Amino acid sequence: MTSNRAQTWTLAATGVASLGVSYYYWWKNRQERRVIIEVPKWLKQYETSLSAKTFQTDEDMMQVAVDISQRNVESGDGGPFGCAIFCRHKTTGLSKLYSVGANRVVPLSNSTLHGETVAIQFAQKKRQSFSLAATEDVEFVLCTSCEPCAMCLGATFWSGVSEMICSATKDDAEAIGFDEGPVFPESYQKLEQIGMKVKKMVLREQGKKVLDDYAKTGIIYNGAA
Numbered sequence: 001m002t003s004n005r006a007q008t009w010t011l012a013a014t015g016v017a018s019l020g021v022s023y024y025y026w027w028k029n030r031q032e033r034r035v036i037i038e039v040p041k042w043l044k045q046y047e048t049s050l051s052a053k054t055f056q057t058d059e060d061m062m063q064v065a066v067d068i069s070q071r072n073v074e075s076g077d078g079g080p081f082g083c084a085i086f087c088r089h090k091t092t093g094l095s096k097l098y099s100v101g102a103n104r105v106v107p108l109s110n111s112t113l114h115g116e117t118v119a120i121q122f123a124q125k126k127r128q129s130f131s132l133a134a135t136e137d138v139e140f141v142l143c144t145s146c147e148p149c150a151m152c153l154g155a156t157f158w159s160g161v162s163e164m165i166c167s168a169t170k171d172d173a174e175a176i177g178f179d180e181g182p183v184f185p186e187s188y189q190k191l192e193q194i195g196m197k198v199k200k201m202v203l204r205e206q207g208k209k210v211l212d213d214y215a216k217t218g219i220i221y222n223g224a225a
Contacts, residue, residue: 040077055095069145072102079103080214082145083115099123116152133160150181163197167207176215179222
């Protein structure tokens with residue numbers, strides 16, 4: 001009887017171990033086929049805290065993006081860049097926060113995770129669409145704490161947003177060592193040709209201060225570095 005019981009326990013343990021090994025390889029294989037964008041807990045909490053707020057001016061909206069960039073630096077969760085996308089009602093001109101993004105390049109070892117691209121991906125996931133194109137009633141506005149690099153300018157173009165508002169300038173970012181890539185006046189002309197509005201230097205001094213503060217201790221990362 002004792003022998004049979006021991007044999008049963010042995011078989012059970014072997015089965016559990018086998019399941020554990022199978023699950024490990026299933027999980028490992030799945031992870032190898034996925035890229036996960038993880039944002040700091042404080043970022044989603046900040047977004048939630050503003051969910052009921054109505055925004056009236058460009059400055060009000062930009063303050064969110066700049067605050068995100070500053071908090072990202074203070075918490076050590078990424079580079080000095082933040083982004084917020086708003087859904088604006090065409091009739092009233094009032095906006096609600098739709099998604100947020102913070103730079104996650106260094107923490108997640110991913111050069112594509114700039115504030116703009118993170119915010120765009122979360123916005124499109126929320127909308128369940130690859131496009132943030134305007135409808136009859138609403139349009140989407142992207143606010144970024146700094147003029148976008150070449151990659152993010154392209155991402156903004158493809159996102160379908162109706163307007164882009166920037167705080168700090170390309171020169172401000174490059175002054176502390178960032179390489180913003182091939183961004184030219186013609187790049188912005190292309191945005192205007194498709195009907196996208198562009199507004200620059202909204203709360204510029206605040207956005208620039210975040211960059212300057214980051215430069216004192218932060219990592220200046222570029223593709224060639």
